[in-house]
Amino acid sequence: MRYKIIIDSCGELLDEWKKDECFESIPLTLMVGAEQIIDDETFDQAEFINKVAACPECPKSACPSPERYMRAYDCEAEHIYAVTLSSELSGSYNSALLGRDLIMEDHPDKKIHVFNSRSASIGESLIGMKIQECEEAGMSFEEVVSTVEHYIEGQHTFFILENLDTLRKNGRLSKVKALVASALKIKPVMGSTDDGNICQLDQARGMNRALIKLVEQVIEKTPDSAEKVLAISHCNCPARAQVLKEAFEERMKLAKIVVLDTAGVSSMYANDGGVIVAV
Template sequence: MRYKIAIDSCGELLDEWKNDERFETVPLTLMVGAEQIIDDETFNQKEFLKKVADCPECPKSACPSPERYMKAYDCEAEHIYAVTLSSELSGSYNSALLGRNLLLEDHPEKKIHVFNSCSASVGQTLIAMKIQECEEAGMSFEEVVATVEHYIKGQHTFFVLENLDTLRKNGRLSKVKALVASALKIKPVMGSTDEGNICQLDQARGMNRAMIKMVEQIIEKTPDSEEKVLAISHCNCPARAQVLKEAFQERMKTGRIIVLDTAGVSSMYANDGGVIVAV
């Protein structure tokens, strides 16, 4: 096996990766009240959303241990990569680095690189796709690392949420701002900074207008769109994701558009009805 890609469970897997030994999900743990839920192939989105809605406490997540990452790296692949959600949002990146260092103590010959996505969700998916593309093109390990790190610097992630409760409860949005937004039905258009933090880009009254604003932001920030793959993930709203896809097809040229359902961590933050776009 020439390469392996480990993606923490904030990133969504393409269907063709799910039975491919070159791809592995490293699960985070989700906590809803006193219940712990492993974010792996057993995750049930509808059950999870109901538990979150019924629980007065804010859902939380815990990153994988260094030992869990070490286990993912301990394989026969010549080149090993990890893709984690932004180090500004989780300890997953640092845990992945520690796992790498632990394995290298016993196997210093291993070639392992950890990518800080500076993103989340389908942003991570696109990074894994880029790694695969580079590997399939026959690039050396060092060339793959340099090419993908450059790709990450040019990537942008955007999202609009129907429900702001999780962001507010986790301190990503002030209580006053969230309450005013909810009362006036204002939906912020959010994005990622270069460092991987969350920022507000725009806002609109109502979900449909907010999605239009998000499309405009994406078109403005993606001048070379015909060379890009655009990815959409949605939390329990496939029709909304389809509307977005059609809007992009009408208004900008892209190399490819993929649509995925959010995995556990992304579902926790996006909440029911949220949509995320990365390009």
Template sequence: MSYKIIIDSCGELTEEMKKSGNFETASLQIDVGGHHIVDDETFDQADFLKKIRESEECPKSSCPSPERYMEEYHCEAEHIYAVTLSAELSGSYNSAVLGKNLYEEEYGEKDIYVFNSRSASVGETLIGLKIAECEKKGLSFKEVIDTVEAYIEEQHTYFLLETLDILKKNGRLKGLKAVVATALNIKPVMGSTPDGNIQQLANTRGMKKGLVRMVEQIVADLKNPEEKILAISHCNCRERAETVKNMLLEKAGFKDIIIVDTAGISSMYAADGGVIVVV
């Protein structure tokens, strides 16, 4: 069966995914310092980070419209899947579901399913790869959905950032009581909750100790790593991502490893120097 996988632009596509012909991106948009940026192949990370540094206002993002998703669903593929960043953090999931409803009102029923990643960035990447793996195995539409939903249940997301300012100012840290003392160089290790919210896992002083603590937490949570892909995204800090990869490889073996640069939305929230790990 022919299939199409739409991933909102908080999820990064690898070069292989871009070349496959099965993946499309639904772009979010960003406003910063009077500039309007579409998070697509034209995104310039270095220029974007410069605009953030120069702006006194916090950058804001907006999700793809239901009509945008509807357009992506209108294609010849028999099975269509959308993967969005966590519904607890963005309206992208609801927009994708509304787009499905609009499509079916206009054109009739079709095999379309929207996955709430309960994650972001490379978490969405891994879900897209899992869908493709299931399709290549010849699973039915329902079997793909059931298999991938089970995969999402087992997925863990971790991140360590130089600053949580943008997450905090945009209301993405609701419910977290801890106050980050930037002056003391406190770097909290963060992670996702089962429902796709953000939780604080540990406090460390300095990025170096933070990376060690994050790796310790990842290893503590790992089950059957040899069956899993380790995915790391970074915002302008490839060396830091490689350090995390090497520390994890000292503790466990993985089926594969992916390292990517953060796209626009992930760069906005990760900020310069941020690292995200999903396994």
């Protein structure tokens, strides 16, 4: 095996990756009240959404341990890459780095690089796709790292949430702002900053208008899009994701559009009805 790509479970895996030994998902742990849910292939999105809705407490997540990353690194692959959600949002990146440092004490010749996605969800998936593309093109380990780090610098992530409770309860949005937005049916169009934090890009009254604003933001921030892959992930709203896909097909030239359902951590933040776009 020439390479291995490890993605924490905030990133969605393509169907073909789930059967490919070159890919491994490292699960975070989700907590709803006193219950702990492992974000792996057993995750049930519908059941999780119902549990979150019924629980008065805010759902939380815990990052994988360095030891869990070490087990993933302990393989025969010549080149090993880890992709984690933004270091500004989780400890997963630092855990992956520590796991790398620990295993390299005994295996100093291993080639391991940890990518801070500065994103989440489908943004991580796109980075995994880029790594695979570079490896399949025969690039050296150093060339892959340089190319993908440059790709991450130019990547943008956008999202709209139907429900702002999880962001508010986790301190990502003020209580007053969340209440006003809910009362007036205002949907903020959110995005990632260059360092991987969350910011508001725009807003609109009603979901349909917000989706239009999101499309406009993506177009504005994606020059020379013809060779780029755009990805959409959604939490229990395939029709909404399809509307977005058709809008992008109509208004942008893109190499490819990928649509995936959110995994566990992404479902926790996106909540029922949320959509995420990365390009």
